[in-house]
Amino acid sequence: MTSETSSPAPAARAIDLRKTYGSGDSAVHALAGVTLDLEAGRFTAIMGPSGSGKSTLMHCMAALDTPSSGAVEVGGTDLGRLKDKDLTALRRERIGFVFQAFNLIPTLTASENILLPLNLAGHKPDQEWLDTVIEAVGLRDRLGHRPTELSGGQQQRVACARALASKPSIVFADEPTGNLDSTSGAEVLSFLRRSVDDFGQTVVMVTHDAVAASYCDRVVFLADGLVVDEIRNPKREQILEHMTRLQDLAAARTTQA
Amino acid sequence: MLKLTLRNLLARKVRLVMSGLAIVLGVAFLSGVLVFSNGLSSTFDSIIYSSTPDGVVRAEQTASFEAGPTQTTQTLSPEVVAELEELPEVARADGDVVGIGMSLLASDGTLVGGTGAPTLAFNHTDGPNMAGEPPMLLSSGRWPAAADEIVLDDAAADNGDYDLGDEVKLLAPFGDSERTATLVGTAEFNGGGTAGATLLVFSTEGAQDLFLDGADAFHQVSLTAADGVTQEQLAEAADTVAPSGFEAVTGDQVAEESQDAVGQFLDVISTFLLVFAIIAVIVGGFIIVNTFTILVAQRSRELALLRALGASRRQVTQSVLLEAVVMSAVAATVGIGLGWLLARGLAALFRAVGLDIASDALTLDAGSVIISYVVGVGVTLVAAFLPARRAGKVAPVAAMRADSAPARDSLRRRTIIGGVLIAVGIVFAVIGITGGPGPDSLWVGIAAGIWILTAAAISSVIGRPVLVLCRGLFGRLFGTTGRLAGENALRDPRRTGATASALMIGLALVSTIGVLATSLNASVDDVVDEEFTSDFLVQSTNFLPFSTSVGDDLEAVDGVATVSRQQWTGAQVDDSTVFVTGNDAAFDDIYELDMVEGRQQLQGNQALVTTGFADDHDLEVGSPLTLTFLAGKSLDLEVAGIFEGSETTGDVSLPLDLLADAGVPRQDTSLSIMLEPGADAVAVGNALDEAAEATPIVAVYDKQEFAESIRDQINQLLYMIYGLLALAIVIAVIGIVNTLGLSVIERTREIGLLRAIGMSRTRLRRMITLESVAIAVLGAVLGMVIGVIIGVLLRQALKDDLTSLGLPLGQLLVFLVIAVVVGVLAAILPAIRASRLNVLEAIATE
Numbered sequence A: 001m002t003s004e005t006s007s008p009a010p011a012a013r014a015i016d017l018r019k020t021y022g023s024g025d026s027a028v029h030a031l032a033g034v035t036l037d038l039e040a041g042r043f044t045a046i047m048g049p050s051g052s053g054k055s056t057l058m059h060c061m062a063a064l065d066t067p068s069s070g071a072v073e074v075g076g077t078d079l080g081r082l083k084d085k086d087l088t089a090l091r092r093e094r095i096g097f098v099f100q101a102f103n104l105i106p107t108l109t110a111s112e113n114i115l116l117p118l119n120l121a122g123h124k125p126d127q128e129w130l131d132t133v134i135e136a137v138g139l140r141d142r143l144g145h146r147p148t149e150l151s152g153g154q155q156q157r158v159a160c161a162r163a164l165a166s167k168p169s170i171v172f173a174d175e176p177t178g179n180l181d182s183t184s185g186a187e188v189l190s191f192l193r194r195s196v197d198d199f200g201q202t203v204v205m206v207t208h209d210a211v212a213a214s215y216c217d218r219v220v221f222l223a224d225g226l227v228v229d230e231i232r233n234p235k236r237e238q239i240l241e242h243m244t245r246l247q248d249l250a251a252a253r254t255t256q257a
Numbered sequence B: 001m002l003k004l005t006l007r008n009l010l011a012r013k014v015r016l017v018m019s020g021l022a023i024v025l026g027v028a029f030l031s032g033v034l035v036f037s038n039g040l041s042s043t044f045d046s047i048i049y050s051s052t053p054d055g056v057v058r059a060e061q062t063a064s065f066e067a068g069p070t071q072t073t074q075t076l077s078p079e080v081v082a083e084l085e086e087l088p089e090v091a092r093a094d095g096d097v098v099g100i101g102m103s104l105l106a107s108d109g110t111l112v113g114g115t116g117a118p119t120l121a122f123n124h125t126d127g128p129n130m131a132g133e134p135p136m137l138l139s140s141g142r143w144p145a146a147a148d149e150i151v152l153d154d155a156a157a158d159n160g161d162y163d164l165g166d167e168v169k170l171l172a173p174f175g176d177s178e179r180t181a182t183l184v185g186t187a188e189f190n191g192g193g194t195a196g197a198t199l200l201v202f203s204t205e206g207a208q209d210l211f212l213d214g215a216d217a218f219h220q221v222s223l224t225a226a227d228g229v230t231q232e233q234l235a236e237a238a239d240t241v242a243p244s245g246f247e248a249v250t251g252d253q254v255a256e257e258s259q260d261a262v263g264q265f266l267d268v269i270s271t272f273l274l275v276f277a278i279i280a281v282i283v284g285g286f287i288i289v290n291t292f293t294i295l296v297a298q299r300s301r302e303l304a305l306l307r308a309l310g311a312s313r314r315q316v317t318q319s320v321l322l323e324a325v326v327m328s329a330v331a332a333t334v335g336i337g338l339g340w341l342l343a344r345g346l347a348a349l350f351r352a353v354g355l356d357i358a359s360d361a362l363t364l365d366a367g368s369v370i371i372s373y374v375v376g377v378g379v380t381l382v383a384a385f386l387p388a389r390r391a392g393k394v395a396p397v398a399a400m401r402a403d404s405a406p407a408r409d410s411l412r413r414r415t416i417i418g419g420v421l422i423a424v425g426i427v428f429a430v431i432g433i434t435g436g437p438g439p440d441s442l443w444v445g446i447a448a449g450i451w452i453l454t455a456a457a458i459s460s461v462i463g464r465p466v467l468v469l470c471r472g473l474f475g476r477l478f479g480t481t482g483r484l485a486g487e488n489a490l491r492d493p494r495r496t497g498a499t500a501s502a503l504m505i506g507l508a509l510v511s512t513i514g515v516l517a518t519s520l521n522a523s524v525d526d527v528v529d530e531e532f533t534s535d536f537l538v539q540s541t542n543f544l545p546f547s548t549s550v551g552d553d554l555e556a557v558d559g560v561a562t563v564s565r566q567q568w569t570g571a572q573v574d575d576s577t578v579f580v581t582g583n584d585a586a587f588d589d590i591y592e593l594d595m596v597e598g599r600q601q602l603q604g605n606q607a608l609v610t611t612g613f614a615d616d617h618d619l620e621v622g623s624p625l626t627l628t629f630l631a632g633k634s635l636d637l638e639v640a641g642i643f644e645g646s647e648t649t650g651d652v653s654l655p656l657d658l659l660a661d662a663g664v665p666r667q668d669t670s671l672s673i674m675l676e677p678g679a680d681a682v683a684v685g686n687a688l689d690e691a692a693e694a695t696p697i698v699a700v701y702d703k704q705e706f707a708e709s710i711r712d713q714i715n716q717l718l719y720m721i722y723g724l725l726a727l728a729i730v731i732a733v734i735g736i737v738n739t740l741g742l743s744v745i746e747r748t749r750e751i752g753l754l755r756a757i758g759m760s761r762t763r764l765r766r767m768i769t770l771e772s773v774a775i776a777v778l779g780a781v782l783g784m785v786i787g788v789i790i791g792v793l794l795r796q797a798l799k800d801d802l803t804s805l806g807l808p809l810g811q812l813l814v815f816l817v818i819a820v821v822v823g824v825l826a827a828i829l830p831a832i833r834a835s836r837l838n839v840l841e842a843i844a845t846e
């Protein structure tokens, strides 16, 4: 991959990443040696069957979990060398995260939620950047509201804005549209797309939805804890085709076993 | 359902332990106090019964003077004793000599005992108690035989650092005050110990030398009944022989009278302690309410599922109540055990101040155990009742709802009811202050009770401003972390308020007491300022009379112009006991009484009385007044003046020499010293101190020292009360730990999210600590405001005694600091728990 001079420097990379739960016969290899570069300024989707290790990969790369072996680099920093305190600071300053649900602190307003990582870091927010993000997320008139007063889609957009507020090296989103209807989902996805195109952000998203994946520049397919396939500039049909193939493969394996 | 309840309990061990702890402590205090009180009275009972014979011949009216510090001068001759012994109903008669006011000095000259428990001096005889056993048992040596021999109780010999054969130093209340005797043995009451009293046992001859000027006579006679003769028959027969002025009574009656006299004093101690135990239990009850409310709220989904599966409302309510019963029964059991230890602790504490309780008297009796269980389980059930009912009301559909918080009944209703109750309290307080019927302080006390309980119920409403202030302050000081903490405290105001209530009750009481004590101190200063008109005052540490030789010594000090002598004693007027003060002629030169009628200077058989005494006995200037003294002699007096009561004299004031006529042995209770003009007060003060050194029971005070000595006593009591209220505060801390712990569990996901987006462990801990501090400060501020208001009103109601209002501003500040510390401490466990949460697992929690 290093030979691909056209591709920009990676915002984050995983090198032979392994994560094993349990031991002996009952050991589960959630990640069985994943090597992956996530290029800066790109919107990457990670897809794969349930249990294939997508979330585990995200958590390891976002410094929320520690791998059993292998290395993770975010913005050139090797996470393996960091202590909890530095990992926390790294999450706060260099990584944005959007979960499937429950992304916001219920006692804080939308704008306070957006500013939370910055405030925790004690950094002065870059007002211009914030304005841009808030404008893009389209919630200027809702900033004073608490999460319970926002719709699910609005909450996820606030979460995206929060993830971007600190200008992170990379934003991880684990099924950010999983709980949303297609319209709200589209709002969130187009916002993520814009943040890559217009602001040069790096976004990685786990999704099961081919439509969602079609917003991305690249789709990486995972199966049984390994990267098995990838497509660049995918079309929806292409993605569906790959997914079906993967599922067939998996089905064939289970019948074999 | 029972199985499910038990499983529920076991599934939440930590919560169980924490909520149980509040009950454990409350019950422990209660049962500890009950066991201690029982031990206290049984200690005295066994001493009283083991030292009382079948019957006693004694001076009439002895019983009514039980507490008086006066020595009787009426005596019985040995012939009477012999006559009594000859009666067929009497097996043996022993003449007793009883000395009052004798003190024991340690080998280094300091006073032994003298605080709290009395020093008893008497002669040793072989007469048995009513059970036929010797009333006292020797621990070492032998009984005194010669006049200059003495037996002490074990503790006294120990404290005085005396061994057998040593010369024991004594301080007599009469004449030549310094005496010595050789220690020949040590002993204890047959009933066990001495309850802290110091015992001086002499031979009959020795006691007669000391207390009867060597006359062969007795103060009373102990009778032992012949075989088959009842106590009543014995007393009846002895009465025929008793000379006039004496009476024969049964041993049972003597014992009962002693029990009554001691009982009043013991009741004060027991009631005092019991009040604090009840406070602790009430505070514990608040915590139970809160814990169960939170538990029910957190489990409402599960409860709804039960309902959806067909459990009836009653079954759900009962299952929660059953949980409460099981938990409180376990907690009460632990509490009773702990209480038994606490009783030992209390006993050790009282031993330190001179009240010795036999440790085998501290037994868990059935009564205490039953009361403790009933209170522990009862309070828990009452406290859990509302939450349990709320649990029954959870609708089955709630199982399907994402938001598990049950519908809240509006705060408005509470606010309105609370407002009405506070208004009712105000009415009571106004009645109290404007002098309604009955004692003013009772009215204010009722108002105080209403206010405290109402404030506890609506603390969520009235506490809001405090929490908003905390949020602002924390936000400013600690940024986002502080802001989040403030928000969390405000998020469920009812929970925060209920948690703070426990602390509020404790601090309200502490502040009330603080205001009263400070006012009392200020008032003491007022009184001393106004009434301490001599240059120096000499009194014994426990206000017992002392030998006139002390005054003689002080008179001889250079620079002393006058020593005015005053003697206090008790006398009977129309069946009630009154404090009578004999003043010498110099008194009028030093003290100016606030005369309402008549004049202060007295001639012949004249007396002054206070306005209160005059009202009680319908006296005016010129009225006759008859006082009967312990010696049986009476004084016929004429009221020459009525004065406003003061600390310088008792209710009746008369010329000192009249007391001697009434058969009261001449002693001094208080000496007022005036210096010669131009004398150096400091130098003379030192000389006076030196002259009084040989008599350690008295102290020489100047104005400042005197006020200080009173303040010291007040503060000692104050700190004791603070110490007892500290338990309520400990229980309140448990409440905060509990609520925070439950909140952390409830907010697991949120905490995970905060950690995920970059909140460090340190900040997370700080956030929880600040929330805890907010709760504690809320409780403290509400409690202090209410406490100060109550204190000020009570002071107003008691303004006759508490002439000045004092606000303990320094102490209030300390309380606030303590509240903050309490908050920090209470947060330790929940904060550690929160910061240990695994980020990923926390996020994944439903």
Ligand SMILES: Nc1ncnc2c1ncn2[C@@H]1O[C@H](COP(=O)(O)OP(=O)(O)OP(=O)(O)O)[C@@H](O)[C@H]1O
Binding pocket: A021, A022, A028, A029, A030, A048, A049, A050, A051, A052, A053, A054, A055, A056, A057
């Ligand atoms: N804490 C854990 N303990 C044991 N096994 C785990 C744990 N977390 C994940 N696994 C296992 O690791 C594997 C990968 O899980 P992961 O959550 O990464 O899958 P996923 O691809 O995100 O699936 P989904 O699409 O359902 O979210 C699964 O087999 C899962 O059972």
Ligand SMILES: [Mg+2]
Binding pocket: A054, A055, A056
């Ligand atoms: Mg997943």
